[in-house]
Amino acid sequence: MIKKRVISIDLNTETLSNTVEHIIDLAAERTSSYVCVCNVHMLVEAYNDKSFAGVVNNSDIAVADGMPLCWSLKWLHGIQAERIAGRHLMHAIMEKASEENTSVYFYGSTDEVLNNSKIYINSHYPKLTVAGVYSPPYRALSNEEEENVVKMIADSGAGIVFVALGCPKQEKWIAKMRGRIPAVMLGIGIALEVLTGQQKRTPAWIEKAGLEWLFRLLKEPKRLFKRYLITNSTFIFLIIKALILKTKTNKG
Numbered sequence: 001m002i003k004k005r006v007i008s009i010d011l012n013t014e015t016l017s018n019t020v021e022h023i024i025d026l027a028a029e030r031t032s033s034y035v036c037v038c039n040v041h042m043l044v045e046a047y048n049d050k051s052f053a054g055v056v057n058n059s060d061i062a063v064a065d066g067m068p069l070c071w072s073l074k075w076l077h078g079i080q081a082e083r084i085a086g087r088h089l090m091h092a093i094m095e096k097a098s099e100e101n102t103s104v105y106f107y108g109s110t111d112e113v114l115n116n117s118k119i120y121i122n123s124h125y126p127k128l129t130v131a132g133v134y135s136p137p138y139r140a141l142s143n144e145e146e147e148n149v150v151k152m153i154a155d156s157g158a159g160i161v162f163v164a165l166g167c168p169k170q171e172k173w174i175a176k177m178r179g180r181i182p183a184v185m186l187g188i189g190i191a192l193e194v195l196t197g198q199q200k201r202t203p204a205w206i207e208k209a210g211l212e213w214l215f216r217l218l219k220e221p222k223r224l225f226k227r228y229l230i231t232n233s234t235f236i237f238l239i240i241k242a243l244i245l246k247t248k249t250n251k252g
Contacts, residue, residue, distance in 0.1 A: 001061060004079060006072045007238050008047040009038055010057045011064050011082040013073060013081045019063060020092045023184050025160030026060065027102045030182040033060040034174040037086040037187060040068050040235045045168050047238065052168050053176040060184075072239055077248060089163060094125050097160060103129035105153055105183070108164035109192050111135045116196040131156035136165075150180050161185045164192050211217065 001022060012019065023244035026033050036042070037061040046053035056062060063084040064070050073081040097104055106114055114133040121128055136151065141149065153161060161183045163170045170187035177185060 003057075003062065004077045006069060006076060007043055007242055008053050009043050009062060011038060011062050011069065011073060011081070012234075013064075013079050013141050015082050016084050016088065016092055016095045019061060019084060019089070021060065022098050023093055023160065023186075024096050024100055024102060026055040026184045027097070030159060031138065031184065032180065034171075034178055034185040035059060035187075036171055037065045037084070037189070038062050039066040039167075041071065041170070041231050044238075047234070049168075053174070055168070055171050057167060058176045059171075065089075068235065068239075072109050072242075075239070075243060083107065084205060086188050087194050089186070090188055090191050090195070091112055093160060094121070094128055098125050098127040101129070102155070102159040103131040103157055105131045105156055105158035105161045106133040106164070106192070107136070107161055108170065108213065109135055113164075113196060117192050117223055131158035134148075150177065153181050156190050158183050162188050162192075164188050166190075166191070200236060 001012045001014060003012050005011075014022070023035065035190055036056050038056065040055065046056050064073065064081055065083065065085050069122060070081045070083050073079045094104065096102075106117060109117075114135055118130060118133065132152065134149065136149065159179060161174075163174055163185055165173055165187070166189060167187065170189070174185035174187060
């Protein structure tokens, strides 16, 4: 799958359906691999942290979650990429996994969210096999605990592992687990909270307009104001800089 660079991260430009097919194929082969669902926050994190940029850019698949990244692919490479939101990707994978008899595992989040997710999945995806769920403690695991987690997930037989630890923790975790867990691993952030209704779903028109960040900011202004102020300002600066460089290069 071909990737294109947007400032600090390399993004795939395939459709949602093609991406899901590739993930299911990797899962069927029990290929230890991982998928990054990228947004502006992840791009800026990667720009500021080269080791994290390596995590994202060494992924097997990296999709554009957020219209600003899709616009950037258009501006920088002339590619009209499809936005692949994390929750849409998760739903599409679960639907296809149900058809292909591919089992899934959920790692992260809280026991409450995981239990509610199992109820939702039993209702909406009754043919989907959930090989297991586990909510780790909110601290660093010891080497022994980590090995137990690896064994638990590997022994479950899951072909796909959804990881809900938040960015960048989940991406660092799945990169560390490549080669140790024989499955496709995906960082899904708060997708489970949205799935179960514990987080309000962003209206489709707001997503299409690229204003999901504003929707979330209005819901949690105290927690997100500083993050979005810095992240969005940095992204605007970086994309303008990249476009100016592209213009100069084309003229040269």
